[in-house]
Amino acid sequence: MPQRNPFEDIERMFDRMNQELEQFGRQLEGEFVGDVDVDVAETDDEVTVVADLPGFSSSEISVSVANRELTLSAEHEEETEDESGDESDRRYHRRERSHRHVTRRLKLPADVVEEEADATYNNGVLTVTLPKAGGGDEDGTHIDVE
Template identity: 40%
Template sequence: MMRRSNPFDEFEDLFERMSKQFEGMNRQVEETRPMWNTTGISVDVADEDDEYVVTADMPGFEKEDIDLSLSGRTLTVSGSREMARDDDSSEYLRRERRSESVSRTIRLPEDVREDDTHATYSNGVLTVHLPKRTASEEDDSHRIDID
């Protein structure tokens, strides 16, 4: 008596081969994906009862290098820094530190009170408090000072 083969064995083999190929492709993508945020500034936006709190990671920047502006519901966070240029004759084996400018625009879901906003910067973390507006007022751009 001749034993019949399972017709689904071929499908199982095919799915196993495809799975191995996809795993290999996934490893290649993970190896080439950059490990840093390509926008330059990572932010969290929290909706607390009476205000929005925006927390932004900006390591390596001085408080004076950061600029905040608010126009209507749009908060813009930007920073620029210049790395010191060495005039000595050092020969670098690797040089990755550079001058850079970063910027991030965040659209808030509601209007905020521009005059009551405030920001702090400590240990590379910028925190912006934006109290929610209760009454409609005319929108004007407003600069936010950093404490």
């Protein structure tokens, strides 16, 4: 029977608490905070992360990787203005603003070559491909989303 490492369970618990505290802090600041659903898959050669980010454009998405941790974030701000009149020549004005911000941090299951990472965004789905290797840059690497 394989032995379990109790420290991995503790690390997962702290990661979960960290995410919930970040989300709570953003809610206190009045931002819309949503969950980012992800799938993480690993092969012999690479780690692939697929994330659902509907309603964002690729220019609003930021992806970075450092120290076996992948950070996905997206921010969208929208402002609309509507002016209309009725028979009594009154003018009604309406101005609506929305701000959406989501962030997700993931521990990667293996060391990756940060400089060779690739990200694509199509129909609300972000796919990040990270080739496996050893080591990495401590400052992290920003990944352009195509």
